[in-house]
Amino acid sequence: MARAATTSDAFNAIAEPQRRRILDLLRGREMGVSELAGELDLPQPGVSKHLRVLREVELVRVRSDGKQRLYCLNVQALRPVQEWIGGFAQFWEASFDRLDEYVQELKEEEGRDDD
Known part of the structure; x- marks a missing residue:
């Protein structure tokens, strides 16, 4: 093309x-x-x-x-550029949410190990 x-x-x-x-x-x-x-x-x-x-x-x-x-x-x-990039925002938000969940799990496990 x-x-x-x-x-x-x-x-x-x-x-x-x-x-x-x-x-x-x-x-x-x-x-x-x-x-x-x-x-x-x-x-x-x-x-x-x-x-x-x-x-x-x-x-x-x-x-x-x-x-x-x-x-x-x-x-x-610049709106078309912003709209295109905005489509990736959901990907990054989901990735950060998963990372946050993982960090919380690690903190909980660490708290249980200290007991």
Whole structure:
């Protein structure tokens, strides 16, 4: 099966670590390309390319403020990722419940051995 283009969906876009770092930086505020480049220690053209990919899948929004373009996170576009990951939450919760039961059993056995 052919792999989807990088810009086809959020999953492919966030597969690249630098793009995830950009999303982390944009989590709570707007930032310009030069500010992002400084934070990431990457050249501005590289950051612009990553932002283009994130914009195409609508993970970031951009607005003009004079000559500057400010980027912000669009959390709604992450919903498919969150829903997919959320499906694993039941697995982890069940695993932690089983672990908790096992620890409780060990504590009870330890308490009986002390008697």
